Amino acid sequence: MPETFRKPRPEWLLLALLMLAGCGDSRLPISLPFEAMYDGRPVDCESAAVRLNDLRLYISEVTAVMTDGQQIGIAFIPDTDWQNDTVALIDLESGDGACRDGTPETNHELQLLWPEGEVRQLKLTVGVPFDDNHADPLAAAAPLDDSAMHWHWRSGYKFLRAGVEVDGDSFWLHLGSTGCEGTTGDIRACNAPNRVTLTLEGFVAGRSAAVIHLDRLFAGIDLSDGVPSDCSSGPFETDCDAVLANLGLAAGSAMPWLTLEPR
Numbered sequence: 131m132p133e134t135f136r137k138p139r140p141e142w143l144l145l146a147l148l149m150l151a152g153c154g155d156s157r158l159p160i161s162l163p164f165e166a167m168y169d170g171r172p173v174d175c176e177s178a179a180v181r182l183n184d185l186r187l188y189i190s191e192v193t194a195v196m197t198d199g200q201q202i203g204i205a206f207i208p209d210t211d212w213q214n215d216t217v218a219l220i221d222l223e224s225g226d227g228a229c230r231d232g233t234p235e236t237n238h239e240l241q242l243l244w245p246e247g248e249v250r251q252l253k254l255t256v257g258v259p260f261d262d263n264h265a266d267p268l269a270a271a272a273p274l275d276d277s278a279m280h281w282h283w284r285s286g287y288k289f290l291r292a293g294v295e296v297d298g299d300s301f302w303l304h305l306g307s308t309g310c311e312g313t314t315g316d317i318r319a320c321n322a323p324n325r326v327t328l329t330l331e332g333f334v335a336g337r338s339a340a341v342i343h344l345d346r347l348f349a350g351i352d353l354s355d356g357v358p359s360d361c362s363s364g365p366f367e368t369d370c371d372a373v374l375a376n377l378g379l380a381a382g383s384a385m386p387w388l389t390l391e392p393r
Contacts, residue, residue, distance in 0.1 A: 157243040159207055163339045163393065164220045164238055168294065173344060176227035180353070183229055183293040184302060185222040185342065186279060188258050189240060191327070195251035207241040212273050217258055219273035222342075228295050231278070244335050252333040252390065256305075257289040257325030263307060264317035281306050285314040289325065293360075294344055300358040301351045303373055308363050324363055326377050330390045338390045347387040349376055 166173050168180045175182045192204040206213045213219065218240050223232040257263070262274060263286045279288050286307045293302025309321025332338065350372030351359070361370035375382025 156246050157205070158246075158335075160242055160244045160335050162240040162242060164222060164240070164342065165339050165391075166222050166342045166344060168344045173294070174222075174227075175224050175229035175232070180294050180296050180344075181228045182223055182344075183295045183300060184232060184291045185293075185344075186232075186288075187220050187256055187290040187292070188217055188273070188279070188287060189220060189254055190217040190257060190259055191253070191255040192240070192242060193253040194245060194249045194333075195253060195329075196245075197248045197250045201253075202245050204245075205243040207243060209241065210272060211235075212237040213241065214271065214273065217262060217273065219276065219279070233278075240340075249333050249335070250331075252330045253327065254330070255325050255327045256388075257323075258287045260317075260323075263287050264310070264312075264314060266315050282314075284308060285310055285312070285317055286320075292342075292344065292347060294348060294353070295358075296353050298356050299353045301348055301353065301360060301369075303347075303361045303363075305361075305363050305377070308365065322363070322365065322379075324379055326379065328388055330388070332390045334392075337393050339393045341389050341391045343385075343387050343389065346385040347376055348373060349385055 166182060166185055173180060173182055194202045194204055196202065206215050206218055208214045219237060220240070221235065221237045223229040224236055225232040225234045258274070267274065267277070267280045274287065279291065281288055284306060288304045288306045290303065290305040293300065305324055307320040307323050310317045310319070312318045330340070359369045361367055361373050364370060371380065374380035376385040376387060378384030
C-alpha cells in the first residue's frame with residue numbers, strides 16, 4: 131500500500147454527496163471516529179504505561195433506532211481500502227512500538243450515510259456477516275483481503291484483534307467464530323458464532339465518537355503476574371473466560387467496553 135497513513139478520502143464523501151443530490155436522497159454522509167482508552171486515558175502503541183499491542187475490528191450491521199422506535203439500517207460509504215457496502219475495518223494500531231505484528235496504515239473512522247430525524251440508539255455488530263465470513267478469502271476485496279485478519283484454520287475472519295502490554299506482561303484477544311462445520315466456501319453452521327451486537331446510547335450525528343475501553347474489555351485479566359496470556363476464542367481456553375464474559379458471549383455480566391462519547 132503506497133500510503134503510510136490511510137484515512138477516509140474526501141473525494142469519497144464528495145462523490146456520495148453528488149450521488150445523493152442527483153437522486154434526491156435526504157441521507158447525509160457522516161464520520162463516526164473510533165478511539166482507544168485504558169482507565170480513562172488515551173492509549174496507543176507507544177503509551178508510557180499500558181500500551182496497545184494490537185487493535186483491529188470489523189464492524190457491520192449498523193442500525194439507527196429513532197425516537198419513535200423505528201429502526202433504520204445505515205448504509206456504509208464504500209471506498210477502496212477500508213469498507214465496502216456491508217462491512218468496515220477499523221484499525222487503531224500503527225505498527226509502531228508494542229504493535230510489532232501491525233502495519234503503519236490505520237483507519238479511525240466509519241463513513242456512513244445517515245438518515246434525517248432524531249436518533250435514540252445506535253446498534254452495530256463487531257463481526258463479519260456469515261456469508262462473507264466463510265467465503266473464499268483469496269477472492270475477497272477490501273476490507274476482507276487482509277490476511278492478518280483471517281483465521282485460515284477456522285475458515286473465517288478474526289472479528290477483533292485486541293491486546294495490551296505492560297513491562298513484563300501482556301494479554302491479547304483474537305475473536306472469531308469457532309466450532310464451524312464444513313470447509314471454506316461451504317460452512318453450514320458454527321457452534322460459537324461470536325459476533326458481538328451492541329446497543330449504544332447517546333448518539334449525535336457528527337458529534338459522537340466510539341470509545342473502546344480496553345480496561346473494561348480485559349477486566350479480570352491479571353497484568354501484574356509476569357505471565358503473558360492470550361485468548362483465541364477457544365471453548366476450553368481458561369484465559370478466555372473473563373474476556374468472553376465481558377463481551378457478553380459467556381456466563382457473567384457484559385461490560386460497557388464500547389461506548390459513545392461526545393467529541
